[in-house]
Amino acid sequence: MMRHVLFLLAVVGAIAACHAMEPSNKAIDVCMKKCNDRASRQCSEHECERGCEFVLDRILEREADHVVTCVSRQSRRCADVVWAQCAATVGPHADGGPPGPPPPQEDWEQ
Numbered sequence: 001m002m003r004h005v006l007f008l009l010a011v012v013g014a015i016a017a018c019h020a021m022e023p024s025n026k027a028i029d030v031c032m033k034k035c036n037d038r039a040s041r042q043c044s045e046h047e048c049e050r051g052c053e054f055v056l057d058r059i060l061e062r063e064a065d066h067v068v069t070c071v072s073r074q075s076r077r078c079a080d081v082v083w084a085q086c087a088a089t090v091g092p093h094a095d096g097g098p099p100g101p102p103p104p105q106e107d108w109e110q
Helices: 002-020 026-038 045-054 056-060 064-073 080-088
Strands: none
Touching: 026 045, 026 056, 026 064, 045 056, 045 080, 056 064, 064 080
């Protein structure tokens, strides 16, 4: 009987350890909470999740507050284009970045 109890405890412990090893999406979870708190008028819970995943690079650059604030100020519905526009117009990317390279020079012999 004692062996069965010990075996059962070992199985339960192994299952708990597997669940503890699942990857965490804390950055997205934090963004989603901010979005649900600040932009619930524009965005559904699903749209907050999609938007936060869409701008993950900006979240990792610690710009989630600025992006979510921008989304919450929009009068348009919470769509990918709104998230993209907000991600491109806040923080260090707000100026559009450096200019593109000049066009290639033609090496035509005349």
